[in-house]
Amino acid sequence: MKDKPLILITNDDSVKAPGIRALINYVRPFGRVVVVAPDRPQSGTAHAVTIAHLLRIELITKEEDYEEYSCSGTPADCVKMAFKIVLSRRPDFLFSGINHGSNASINIIYSGTMAAVLEGALAGVPSVGFSLTNYSLSADFGPSEQFIKTIVSDVMAHGLPRGVCLNVNIPDIAEGEIKGIKVCRQAEGTWEEDFDERKDPNGRNYYWMKGMYVSIGNGQDTDQWALENNYVAVVPVQFDLTANSALETLRKRF
Amino acid sequence: MKDKPLILITNDDSVKAPGIRALINYVRPFGRVVVVAPDRPQSGTAHAVTIAHLLRIELITKEEDYEEYSCSGTPADCVKMAFKIVLSRRPDFLFSGINHGSNASINIIYSGTMAAVLEGALAGVPSVGFSLTNYSLSADFGPSEQFIKTIVSDVMAHGLPRGVCLNVNIPDIAEGEIKGIKVCRQAEGTWEEDFDERKDPNGRNYYWMKGMYVSIGNGQDTDQWALENNYVAVVPVQFDLTANSALETLRKRF
Numbered sequence: 075m076k077d078k079p080l081i082l083i084t085n086d087d088s089v090k091a092p093g094i095r096a097l098i099n100y101v102r103p104f105g106r107v108v109v110v111a112p113d114r115p116q117s118g119t120a121h122a123v124t125i126a127h128l129l130r131i132e133l134i135t136k137e138e139d140y141e142e143y144s145c146s147g148t149p150a151d152c153v154k155m156a157f158k159i160v161l162s163r164r165p166d167f168l169f170s171g172i173n174h175g176s177n178a179s180i181n182i183i184y185s186g187t188m189a190a191v192l193e194g195a196l197a198g199v200p201s202v203g204f205s206l207t208n209y210s211l212s213a214d215f216g217p218s219e220q221f222i223k224t225i226v227s228d229v230m231a232h233g234l235p236r237g238v239c240l241n242v243n244i245p246d247i248a249e250g251e252i253k254g255i256k257v258c259r260q261a262e263g264t265w266e267e268d269f270d271e272r273k274d275p276n277g278r279n280y281y282w283m284k285g286m287y288v289s290i291g292n293g294q295d296t297d298q299w300a301l302e303n304n305y306v307a308v309v310p311v312q313f314d315l316t317a318n319s320a321l322e323t324l325r326k327r328f
Numbered sequence: 329m330k331d332k333p334l335i336l337i338t339n340d341d342s343v344k345a346p347g348i349r350a351l352i353n354y355v356r357p358f359g360r361v362v363v364v365a366p367d368r369p370q371s372g373t374a375h376a377v378t379i380a381h382l383l384r385i386e387l388i389t390k391e392e393d394y395e396e397y398s399c400s401g402t403p404a405d406c407v408k409m410a411f412k413i414v415l416s417r418r419p420d421f422l423f424s425g426i427n428h429g430s431n432a433s434i435n436i437i438y439s440g441t442m443a444a445v446l447e448g449a450l451a452g453v454p455s456v457g458f459s460l461t462n463y464s465l466s467a468d469f470g471p472s473e474q475f476i477k478t479i480v481s482d483v484m485a486h487g488l489p490r491g492v493c494l495n496v497n498i499p500d501i502a503e504g505e506i507k508g509i510k511v512c513r514q515a516e517g518t519w520e521e522d523f524d525e526r527k528d529p530n531g532r533n534y535y536w537m538k539g540m541y542v543s544i545g546n547g548q549d550t551d552q553w554a555l556e557n558n559y560v561a562v563v564p565v566q567f568d569l570t571a572n573s574a575l576e577t578l579r580k581r582f
Binding site: 309 | 369371372374376377380383384385404405408411413436437446450482486488492494510511513514516518521523525532535537563568569570571572573574575578
């Protein structure tokens, strides 16, 4: 009998977040699942890796076809430790999330959830990140279930093109209102930061970063448009950042 | 008289690193320079932003046409704080580095130096990151001077295409051996990690991450090839991660 597929699950909101618990429930029927996720929230850690501090990893749960570990590092650290310390072979698939909050548009470059997915893709593992456009810990992940299962089934059946992973964002609306799945490009957008200035008891200034997402270009082929129009947005993502369109112009200058 | 150009300088090795001191020296003659850099090394922080902790920023030096601040955050935090708290207007240019160590190939996705550059580009500021392929704090930045000045002059004279920033890597060889500047695409490569397992005095395991860069594809048009063949490598970089080549295939599946 063929072995069950080996599936690695991680996230950036910590192993205790409701989002990863939902993803684990949806994905466990598909194979042997190993969870390696951060022991505390790591939102906004992007692709950070831990090279100046030590790392810990701890087994939390072990059942038939299921293991769960918490790791002291970032999401990228979790994937690297899973590959080298936890798993006896490369996993067949990697799923990350469900993130509490959108990773559409420019959010991808700040996202620990998607950094884990890029780590999977770099290692040649078909990898998908899932996010729900609701930051709340009490968000309702129920409506995402059928769409996540559809995408997981498809990727497990057909794989992904070499060097390509998926960034899946799910609108935070009732199940019946979601119109379907749209394959999109990353929308143009940015964050407009603001800093809340305060004084500590010694009279020294300190700051809290706040920010607001600002949409720049929202063609109907973008993830941001899809979400605002009640579609699940699927963006194929690569880790080659070369701006190919600029190569020729710059070759004339240097 | 027209105002001098306003130039923001940052890095990820900390405001005290020899690399940023060299860059400051090379760039000061070009305009009014404001340095906002991390107060401690932040290598490998990638595009992390600080949302769960407070931030501090401190004026270190103020001279004619020159200010220097140290910031408790990541390189991306430094740029955001410079834009919102330090500078009275958007800077005309942003230069980051000189990084101690290569940011060519896949290193870009782990790089704090390049995250700062992408933050600049996101805000529409022509931005360039410089790195020397030598991790040592006692690296010789002398040979990089003329190439950095050439690139800084060119970017200040002609700007950069919208949404494009530059990743410049300089080989760690004598000045006379550098053959020139090559505009390249990002080479395919990956890191092969290894974890050094140790036991603490209480008998609990802990780990140190080690890694080795593994080259995958090194066509003669890549940054990795250019560096290995004694050229300064200039890669135009974008923050749109869409794998355009995969859009059509995936649209047939979903």
